Amino acid sequence: MSTMRLTLKVWRQASPEAKGEFRTYPVEADEHMSFLEMLDVVNEGLIAAGEEPIAFDHDCREGICGSCGMMINGKAHGPRAATTACQLHMRSFKDGDHILIEPFRASAFPVIRDLVVDRSSFDRIIQAGGYVSVGTGAAPDGNAILVPKEMAERAMDAAQCIGCGACVAACPNASAMLFTAAKVSHLAMLPQGQPERHRRVLGMVEQMDSEGFGGCTNFAECEAACPKQISIENIARMNRDFLKASLREREETGAGAVSN
Amino acid sequence: MTGAPDVPMQLDDRIPDGPLAEKWDRHRSALRLVSPANKRKYHVIVVGSGLAGASAAASLAELGYNVSCFCFQDSPRRAHSIAAQGGINAAKNYQNDGDSVERLFRDTIKGGDFRSREGNVYRLSQVSADIIDQCVAQGVPFAREYGGLLANRSFGGAQVSRTFYARGQTGQQLLIGAYQALERQIARGAVQMYTRHEMLDLVVIDGRARGIVVRDMVTGAIESHAGHDVVLATGGYGNVFYLSTNAKGCNVTAAFRAWKRGAGFANPSFTQIHPTCIPVSGEYQSKLTLMSESLRNDGRVWVPLKQDDTRLPRDIPDAERDYFLERKYPSFGNLAPRDIASRAAKEACDEGRGVGRGGLGVYLDFATAISRLGEDVIRERYANLFEMYERITGENPYQTPMRIYPAVHYTMGGTWVDYNLMSTLPGLHVIGEANFSDHGANRLGASALMQGLADGYFVLPYTIGDYIAGTKFAEVDTSHSAFAEAEQQVRDRTARLLAINGSRSVDSFHKELGKLMWDHCGMARSREGLELALRRIPELRAEFWADVRVLGSADTLNQSLEKAGRVADFMEFAELMCRDALEREESCGGHFRVEYQTPDGEALRNDDEFAHVAVWEYRGEGVPAKRNVEQLEFEFVQLATRSYK
Amino acid sequence: MNAIIGLWRSTIGKKIAMSLTGLLLVGFLISHMISNVLVFVDGASLDLYGAWLRGFGPLxxxxRLILLGAVVIHIAAAYQLSALARAGRGGSYRDHDRPASTYASRTMRWGGVLILVFxxxxxxxxxxxxxxxxxRVGEVGRNLVRGMESKPVALFYLVSMIALGAHFLHGxxxxxxxxxxxxxxxxxWRRGIAIGLTVLVAGGFASIPAAALLGWLR
Structure with a gap:
């Protein structure tokens, strides 16, 4: 077992309105700890010293719920590719390291406290069309819809998105294109998604833009930061669908309208 | 005897009469309906947004009910259903291997060690096929064959291939499907969604559940919500052990508050220990990560024959390895059910043959499968699981065997419900892992997702209408004094937690409680250990209320305060679990009492005295909870010793 | 028409507008570059080309107006997207590592401004x-050579062509x-085509000030 001494610089902000600041905390960590377990250790020390612990979102701690997310040394979820902060382990650091921890920053992700940000804009993007309109009970037999294996696999590649927001955090423009494109692509590649394909992309893009995310200028930082390695190929597909849908849309249908 | 007058708890299971295969159809046809025009007038409160909660909220909103849905996470998509890996069972018989509703039913009853209700389980098997259809239509990208048909695999404890899956992320994909259905209803205005809200009390008026009190976790505001029905879909209570595969936020608070308001709690000691988790690496460990059981399809479980063998696994020749599952259970081998596989691993470690740090681990070895099928095939099947293992442990499982150890995973116990999924409190329905109904004393792999979605999509939407249509509701809104009282109690409790300002953190108490429970109410339980735990828990609880340190205030985001409230409830709930374990003097499924075992160490059930559900009733502060009994009737299945040899 | 307005309102639509106007400008630059390198043949060839163009008169x-329109749309979209990006980012990070983006992609905005000035x-x-x-009107070849005689001017041309190359590469x-x-x-092939066109167009243009600086242009 190897112990390492680290110096953390952590963004502390008491409330959405408060002016935040970086505070420095020393910590002793074990190489087998997860990054969040290391923060737990810091927090135990803070509580003992009478300082409020660092607030950070986390839940499953196995890389799938998408709750956790923070900038670790300038990188969303830290230095290891395809790894969420909760699955990042301290063996990725070495004794004596300084680690800078900041919240994900974007106008559409306002800070609530410390490292906790409000990502409800993502839910609203899904509300604008990120679904198949099928009521409970109305489905045909599962095998009545044939899906080529390769398409199912590619849809799955996109559907793996955990909605953590690392794409937005890493993008110099704070664009939510990868998140939106992952959902658009997931459903666009499946037969089930075809009937609403155009209306979906129009509605979701409109919502995405209205949430105050920046536009995509093809930096590809999102793809590099994505813990699920979702490809920007999905963004290209969404662009294509959006262009087609925009040109074909008839005025009376009204993009983004929702019905039961 | 003190407390409430001794009226026995009403435990009518409401299982309809008639042949097993016709019960649900007949019942469904006989259920009362709420007219479409009136549904909008009924407000249903759904607490929780996992598979059960999201599917129920969406389906109820589609029907026309006015729904509010609450979750403590920042988005309904984060509920812990998302972490389920392996798959979802359904009696589709797509593989032509002889599966049927009947067989899934029998497997589930047997897997649950004959401690579940026939009627409920049969219905679960029946609707299982509809779930797959529904999810496919939603766009869940299930694994496919080259011809475009749905693929299946066999899964822990099953001899047919009835498990549908989406890589190792089936729970995620099913939850995203339900979440999308939910978001669609939110967009329509049919569901009002409250994220970052935690339910802290249930409000009962004139004997009916009529609302909840929640805390807005961002502003700290204590709010009341009134409705005609409250649906708890709040998951399991495995975090009473501190270390479990549950998400950090999983808790018993909603169910426990409902218990204190009169909802009976069934079989709290029935917890499932999952055999294939990554072992603990140190004191700082905050949670345990499950490796999908599907790994046991190709992995072989072994420990060294010798004690304290410190050689590297590759240096131990085959003759000096004990493939203990294959040895003990030749017909099921490495696919033995979860409780059996877990206990076998514990035994091997207790004998001093465990591997890894602290000797609490066994090998799960893929070398045979890799040499037979090639690394590419193994990679295709398990790549994401292998990567996850490598990320956590720093070891490459293609080259060296995985180390695994059992961990608390699922709780079969839960709020007691009848066939209509209603608790002993009228107007309180409980679905998914939060109820107790379908898994008996042990849940089969890939059946949790099935049950959560069955309840939410295909059972509750029918049965809730029967309750609403058959009830004359008094006009109630949040101005009723019961809401003010409940709110005040919540505020007082919060204030009390903040005022203690003792010396120990919430986590330190939680860890201590968890260790106590793991040692004495975990994989193997004894009278002596349980009695010790029952002495120690009240002491620990007293220490908690005297010495816990919760900093900050009640009117901001305060994660310590959230945790403190949950741990305070675990401190009480743990006692109920231990009492339940103590009074169930038999071994069945996940409940293994060392006093009740066969000479070769297998569980010894006592059907004469314990073929029943133990339903615990709250009787007031300081008064021991009362154990009531719902006798289980087995009309269609022969009670038999569960054998996987 | 509504579709076009709808497109322009969205960030994706603005990017599409930038792409299409960018492609038009690339097409113009290819033809412009080919005619320019005629200077290496002789001044008279360039003069002939110039005379041919002037032959169209007001047509x-x-x-010219199409090109001007393309430039205006290209710049307007770029300006709006930059403003949206700035607003979207909100506060800035103390440390923001950008491992994936290229130098070319990060200099699009300032490179674009330099190209406009150019x-x-x-x-x-x-x-x-x-x-x-x-x-002198009509003496295109001579004008070109004389214009390049000033070293600072030739150098400015060369630097601008490097900026154009970077802009092309990412664009x-x-x-x-x-x-x-x-x-x-x-x-x-996408990367290959981008590199190929960059070398061809920016390289072709840059060859003229480079030759002037080396004293090869007469």
Missing amino acids: LWIP IIFHILHYTVGIIHPDF IWSVFQTLGINHPTWNR
């Missing part, structure tokens, strides 16, 4: 001729992505 304003200079220099030391690759042309099998 020449049609392509275009204005270039038109005043060789089309209008008011900042030319000795501008052309970006066109594929924005117009939805992305397929793993063919993606290596």
Whole structure:
């Protein structure tokens, strides 16, 4: 077992309105700890010293719920590719390291406290069309819809998105294109998604833009930061669908309208 | 005897009469309906947004009910259903291997060690096929064959291939499907969604559940919500052990508050220990990560024959390895059910043959499968699981065997419900892992997702209408004094937690409680250990209320305060679990009492005295909870010793 | 028409507008570059080309206005997207590591501004001729050579062409992505085409000031 001494610089902000600041905390960590377990250790020390612990979102701690997310040394979820902060382990650091921890920053992700940000804009993007309109009970037999294996696999590649927001955090423009494109692509590649394909992309893009995310200028930082390695190929597909849908849309249908 | 007058708890299971295969159809046809025009007038409160909660909220909103849905996470998509890996069972018989509703039913009853209700389980098997259809239509990208048909695999404890899956992320994909259905209803205005809200009390008026009190976790505001029905879909209570595969936020608070308001709690000691988790690496460990059981399809479980063998696994020749599952259970081998596989691993470690740090681990070895099928095939099947293992442990499982150890995973116990999924409190329905109904004393792999979605999509939407249509509701809104009282109690409790300002953190108490429970109410339980735990828990609880340190205030985001409230409830709930374990003097499924075992160490059930559900009733502060009994009737299945040899 | 307005309102639509106007400008630059390198053949060939163009008379304003429109749309979209990006980012990070983006992609905005300044200079220099030391209508080849005699001017041309190259490199690759042309099998061609066109156009143009600086242009 190897112990390492680290110096953390952590963004502390008491409330959405408060002016935040970086505070420095020393910590002793074990190489087998997860990054969040290391923060737990810091927090135990803070509580003992009478300082409020660092607030950070986390839940499953196995890389799938998408709750956790923070900038670790300038990188969303830290230095290891395809790894969420909760699955990042301290063996990725070495004794004596300084680690800078900041919240994900974007106008559409306002800070609530410390490292906790409000990502409800993502839910609203899904509300604008990120679904198949099928009521409970109305489905045909599962095998009545044939899906080529390769398409199912590619849809799955996109559907793996955990909605953590690392794409937005890493993008110099704070664009939510990868998140939106992952959902658009997931459903666009499946037969089930075809009937609403155009209306979906129009509605979701409109919502995405209205949430105050920046536009995509093809930096590809999102793809590099994505813990699920979702490809920007999905963004290209969404662009294509959006262009087609925009040109074909008839005025009376009204993009983004929702019905039961 | 003190407390409430001794009226026995009403435990009518409401299982309809008639042949097993016709019960649900007949019942469904006989259920009362709420007219479409009136549904909008009924407000249903759904607490929780996992598979059960999201599917129920969406389906109820589609029907026309006015729904509010609450979750403590920042988005309904984060509920812990998302972490389920392996798959979802359904009696589709797509593989032509002889599966049927009947067989899934029998497997589930047997897997649950004959401690579940026939009627409920049969219905679960029946609707299982509809779930797959529904999810496919939603766009869940299930694994496919080259011809475009749905693929299946066999899964822990099953001899047919009835498990549908989406890589190792089936729970995620099913939850995203339900979440999308939910978001669609939110967009329509049919569901009002409250994220970052935690339910802290249930409000009962004139004997009916009529609302909840929640805390807005961002502003700290204590709010009341009134409705005609409250649906708890709040998951399991495995975090009473501190270390479990549950998400950090999983808790018993909603169910426990409902218990204190009169909802009976069934079989709290029935917890499932999952055999294939990554072992603990140190004191700082905050949670345990499950490796999908599907790994046991190709992995072989072994420990060294010798004690304290410190050689590297590759240096131990085959003759000096004990493939203990294959040895003990030749017909099921490495696919033995979860409780059996877990206990076998514990035994091997207790004998001093465990591997890894602290000797609490066994090998799960893929070398045979890799040499037979090639690394590419193994990679295709398990790549994401292998990567996850490598990320956590720093070891490459293609080259060296995985180390695994059992961990608390699922709780079969839960709020007691009848066939209509209603608790002993009228107007309180409980679905998914939060109820107790379908898994008996042990849940089969890939059946949790099935049950959560069955309840939410295909059972509750029918049965809730029967309750609403058959009830004359008094006009109630949040101005009723019961809401003010409940709110005040919540505020007082919060204030009390903040005022203690003792010396120990919430986590330190939680860890201590968890260790106590793991040692004495975990994989193997004894009278002596349980009695010790029952002495120690009240002491620990007293220490908690005297010495816990919760900093900050009640009117901001305060994660310590959230945790403190949950741990305070675990401190009480743990006692109920231990009492339940103590009074169930038999071994069945996940409940293994060392006093009740066969000479070769297998569980010894006592059907004469314990073929029943133990339903615990709250009787007031300081008064021991009362154990009531719902006798289980087995009309269609022969009670038999569960054998996987 | 509504579709066009709808497109323009969205961030994706603005990017599509940038792509299409960018492609038009690339097409113009290819032809412009080919005609320019005629200077290496002899001045007279360039003069002939210039005379041919002037032969169109007022009709020449049609392509000129189209090009001007493309430039205006390209810049307007760029300006709006930059403003949206700034607003979207909100506060800035203390540390923001950007491992994936290229130097070319990060310099699009300032590179674009430099190119705009260059275009204005270039038109005043060789089309209008008011900042030319000795501008004579019709003597295109001679004007070109004389205009390059000033070392600072030639150097400015050279630097501008490097900026144009960087702009091309990311811009052309970006066109594929924005117009939805992305397929793993063919993606290596996207980079290849971007590099090829960059070398051809920016290299072709840059050869003229480079030759002037080396004293090879007569």
